[in-house]
Amino acid sequence: MGRYIVRRLIWVVFVLLVITFISYMIFFVMPSTDPAVVFAGRQPTPELVAEVRHQFGLDHPWPVQYALFVKRIFLGDQYGWPGLGFSFNTRSELKPIIFSRMWVTIQLAFGAAVVWLLIGIPIGILSALKPRSVFDRMAMGFALFGVSAPVFFLGPLFLYLFWFKLGIAPGSGYYAIGVYGIGPWFSHFIMPWIVLALLYAAFYARMTRANLIETMGQDYIRTARAKGLSERTVVLKHGLRASLTPVVTMFGLDLGGLLGGAFITETVFNLPGIGAYAIKSVGSGDLYAILDITIIAGFFITLMNLVVDVLYAFLDPRVRYT
């Protein structure tokens, strides 16, 4: 298992290098904005553009720029380690911006994950135990709604209804727990968590239901019942464990993807996360910000893949890695 983990970690690094290389190529090869021109003002003389290009490190051939970028990531730059460079937009180092935005995204992603697990899995279990009942039909109706109502629809609807009209929820924005306390922090996060979680909860409810129905029809479940085990033990200890394996896989991928930025939720609820920053950076051609976010998103997705695969081995004793 140890060797397997090490091999996978090396693979993570390789994947990140490929992703950033492709991003660099896209930035320079595809027709796009020239950051040196964009950031030299609205009447950029050739001298101004040249100076901007020099200060932004854009006056080397792009393969050289890429090599310098990789070197700085691993060895650090003038701002420390990791060397995330500086923002063309704000003319300041990217590390504090990226890290503070990552922290917001982590809070959003994990909070939503807790909500969707708390909603989706119990609904899926109860639906599976009472198939074709009224509860089951309502649950699957909820799943259909959750899948069909996207965040860019639900988010503004929630804000309009619960904040603007009814006044029972606070408005948008991020209120750091360390600055404003747990009350404002929680109250400003609860709507984004719910809106983001609804889609995933719907998927998880359906998946849990389908897997559990299949598992509960297995011979070993009938054997467990025949042995006199309580229904609770049969469902929770034997049925659920087997049926949750694919759910765990999905959870890892979903969480990894969210950690790369839930940009719609962040934009709608004005949360200064990494997803919203990605959109802003792409729009303004802020090269190093784009690359840093690409690395972070890629890192979390590949890392979560690894975590899920390792967890798989613990959940399913038939799975072994060498």
Place this chain on the structure above:
Amino acid sequence: METLKRSSRVLAVVGVLAIVATACGGGGEEQASPSGPSTKGGTYRTAIEDFGFTNGFDPTGEYLGTAWGLYSDLISRTLVTYKHIEGVPGDEIVPDIAESWETSADGLTWTFHLKSGVMFGPPLDRAVTSKDIAYAFQRINTKSLIAQYGNYYAGVIEGLTGDAKSPSTPISGISTPDDSTIVFTLTKPTGDFLFRAAMPATAPIPEEVGKCFTKAGDYGRFVISSGPYMIDGEDALDTSSCKAMEPLSGFDPDKFMVFVRNPNYDAATDSPDVRSANLDGVVISIDTNTDDIFNKIQSGDLDGSWASLPPKTLEQQYLTNPDLKDNFHINSGDRTWYITMNLLVPPFDDVNVRKAVNFVIDKTALQKAWGGPAHGEIATSVEPPEVLPETADYDPYPSPNHEGDVQAAQDAMKQSKYDSNGDGKCDADVCSDVLLVSRNIPPWTDMNPVLSEDLAKIGINVKIRELETSTAYTTIQTLDNLIPIAANAGWGKDYADPYGFDFFIFNSAGIACSGQVNYSELGMTKDQATECGPKVLAAWNAATDNGKTPLPSVDKKMDECYGLLDEARATCWTELDTSLMEEAVPWVPYLWATVFTVTADSVTHWEFDQFSGALSFAHIAVNNGLDPTSVPVG
């Protein structure tokens, strides 16, 4: 039991009705008149999707109009300034740090006499001197600080070349005989020098702080105030050494800006006509959701917008509801939206074709695409009315209701070499599949079909390429793309003088292989064409018949107008504008855009700053009584 159940049902219905009533009901607060007397105190709370600073708020290079409003209204006094009010009076120069000035008879020497008592904010706690203003110019002169509008000073003030290696390098054309006198020696008479002296890059910068920031943008989070307000946290700045300095806590470029009163500001050194300084502070938060910004204004969580465009539905609400009209402000934005034609590329290398295009475009339809008259007045010439009032009514290509005059357009086309059969339509191959660059967002997506249809009336069939905004600009800024015609561009004033509006977009100095803004290539020389490659040179040769018929140019006329003052200056620029529209014809101007601002009922006095093109922080007043440091910035 039945009674209890019925009571419960009644209660439930009442409860639902109460919720519905709350949801449907409006606010009941009395609305303050925004043109009423100013209240003192309170905080103007606003939000914006992104600050959009071009130089990290470092005044030496910052080229964003709304940033200029923050400097000029709040934290940076200059030798001269504006009244920060709307309209033509808002574009007039008035004294600020300088109490008086005189010019030598030859127009080459400008001497300014500074007021006493103008102070920097804490922790500096000292008077602003002439040397601080000279230092600001030295920073403009420093190459590494990338003064984005340094062209207004380089080559104008003796010794200021823009190439200095360090901001401590003195400039030979600027002398400070004493702390309250500064003398500028110019290379040539410059009629709009006072406007240039009002630009934020010239505001005094203390060298003891500025010397620590030698790269473009670095000083932006440490700006020391000379105005009635300062960035929150300025008083806590540790100036004992460069290493000790931490960015001001009241400015996070990613999240917020908080302005508080400068305790060292002496209103006696200022004028209430220039800065009423009613507010106790200003808080600007970042909110990536535009709808959310305007919802917060309506709910009272914000006091007004700043530079965000309200959604169309909200705009309609404010325009049609008489109870809301006092909260919706429409002001001239001093910006012209236009269609640009490339003089190097057929068929637009023929002036008669360019005239025909001017005649045929239905400007009323374009205005409608923008949202109607509220979004701007139809533009009939280059300069916005506040920049050159003399040409406000000048219309060299009239048509009934500005809907285009097809007959006049076809008559013009008949004069061109591309209409061989004299039917008023272009019949040459160069009029087929003509690339027109535009933007991929409204209102351009609504404008594009109008342009396509109008141009077809004179035989020009366009292939429209809708691009993302900055990509569209980069495309037309790259000379060897040789884009024939483009509708994506607009141009706003830097200051209310035609030089500041016209120079780079019509002078050959504005031509460059990349990053150019003279998209028409007006006045392009052979050397410039050669520098940009064989494709451009070939186009230039074709357009000028190998140099025998040079491209139209306004360079000489601009030189003539450059040093004039007052009425002579206005007359000269009027003649230049006429020449542009009737002889060179590089553009079809179609809209003089307006700016919308929405305010909440908490705003008791509203004013617009014509210089910055946004609300006037210098004069606005609110009645919320909030302390700026207590406003959560999220």
